Amino acid sequence: MKSESENGSPESLIMSDDLELAEVKAIRKKLSEMHNDIKKVMEFTSRLRLEAAIERSRQEYSNVLLNHLFEDIDSGLEQNMVKKCPEKQKCTSAFTALLQQNAGLITKNRVDDKSISDNQKKLEELRCEAPYNKCEKCFSEVSSLLIKQINLMRSMRIYTNNQEQKPNISALKTSVVMSEILEPVSNPQRLEILRAVAFEMKSFSAFSELTGLRGGNLLFHLQKLMESGLILQQHERGDYMITEKGFKILQGLNEIYSSLQNYPLQNSSKQRPEKNDLMERKEKTEMTI
Structure with a gap:
C-alpha cells in the first residue's frame, strides 16, 4: 500500500485545485482582455473606413457641384451680359475668374466669412471701374450668380456669416x-x-x-x-x-x-426611472396625506 504522502494529503490536493482554478481565471481574464483589444481595433478600423468613405463621397459630391457651378457661370454670363460691347471679352474673363474662385470654396469643409467678403469686395472694385452705364446689366448678372453660390454654401451648412452666428435672442417672443x-x-x-x-x-x-x-x-x-x-x-x-x-x-x-449628442446629460446615472402619470399622482397623494 502507498503511504498518505505518496497519494497526496487532502491539504495538498486542495491547494493544487485552487492553483489550477486561479490559472484558469487568469487565462480567461487574459483572453477577455485580448478580445476587447481586438474589438477596439476592429471598431477603430471600421470607423476609419467609414470616415474615408464619407470624405470620398463628399469630395465627389463637391466636384459634381463645382462642375455645375462652372457651367452655370459660363451659360449665365453668355446669355445675360450685354451682347455688343468692346469690353465684353475682358469683363467676361474677369467675371469668370472671380466667380470660379468663389465657387471653388464649395470643396472646403468650412468657408470663413473673410473669403466671401473678399470676393464681394473684388466685385465692388470692378463695379467702380465700370466705364459705361450699360455695365450695370452685366454686374447684376454677376451679383446674381455670386449670391446663388453663397446660398448653396449655406444650404450645405459650410458657410455661415458673422451676423447669422450671433442671432438676436431678444427677438424671441x-x-x-x-x-x-x-x-x-x-x-x-x-x-x-x-x-x-x-x-x-x-x-x-x-x-x-x-x-x-x-x-x-x-x-x-x-x-x-x-x-x-x-x-x-x-x-x-x-x-x-x-x-x-x-x-x-x-x-x-x-x-x-x-x-447636443456630444453633451451627455448631467447626473444621468442619478436620474430616476420614468414614471407614468398614475404613479406620479399616487405619490403626490401619499405625500399630501
Missing part, C-alpha cells in the same frame, strides 16, 4: 414660441405622429397602431397638431400630411438633437 412651437410637440405621441408624416402621408389607423391610442384620445392629439398648423388632413376621413411649418419645426428639433 416667449408666448409665440410656447404656443406655436413647443406646446404642440411637447407630447411624445404628438411628436411621434409628426415624425411619422415627415416624408409620407399616414391614415388614422396607422397612427393608432403607431401610438397605441384609440378613438377620441388619438383624435385629440391630431386636432391639436392641425390647430397648430403642423399637419393637415387631405379631406374628411382622408390621410394626414405634414405642413411646411411642421416640417421646419421637425428639422429644427433634429438639428438641436444632433448638436
Whole structure:
C-alpha cells in the first residue's frame, strides 16, 4: 500500500485545485482582455473606413457641384451680359475668374466669412471701374450668380456669416414660441405622429397602431397638431400630411438633437426611472396625506 504522502494529503490536493482554478481565471481574464483589444481595433478600423468613405463621397459630391457651378457661370454670363460691347471679352474673363474662385470654396469643409467678403469686395472694385452705364446689366448678372453660390454654401451648412452666428435672442417672443412651437410637440405621441408624416402621408389607423391610442384620445392629439398648423388632413376621413411649418419645426428639433449628442446629460446615472402619470399622482397623494 502507498503511504498518505505518496497519494497526496487532502491539504495538498486542495491547494493544487485552487492553483489550477486561479490559472484558469487568469487565462480567461487574459483572453477577455485580448478580445476587447481586438474589438477596439476592429471598431477603430471600421470607423476609419467609414470616415474615408464619407470624405470620398463628399469630395465627389463637391466636384459634381463645382462642375455645375462652372457651367452655370459660363451659360449665365453668355446669355445675360450685354451682347455688343468692346469690353465684353475682358469683363467676361474677369467675371469668370472671380466667380470660379468663389465657387471653388464649395470643396472646403468650412468657408470663413473673410473669403466671401473678399470676393464681394473684388466685385465692388470692378463695379467702380465700370466705364459705361450699360455695365450695370452685366454686374447684376454677376451679383446674381455670386449670391446663388453663397446660398448653396449655406444650404450645405459650410458657410455661415458673422451676423447669422450671433442671432438676436431678444427677438424671441416667449408666448409665440410656447404656443406655436413647443406646446404642440411637447407630447411624445404628438411628436411621434409628426415624425411619422415627415416624408409620407399616414391614415388614422396607422397612427393608432403607431401610438397605441384609440378613438377620441388619438383624435385629440391630431386636432391639436392641425390647430397648430403642423399637419393637415387631405379631406374628411382622408390621410394626414405634414405642413411646411411642421416640417421646419421637425428639422429644427433634429438639428438641436444632433448638436447636443456630444453633451451627455448631467447626473444621468442619478436620474430616476420614468414614471407614468398614475404613479406620479399616487405619490403626490401619499405625500399630501
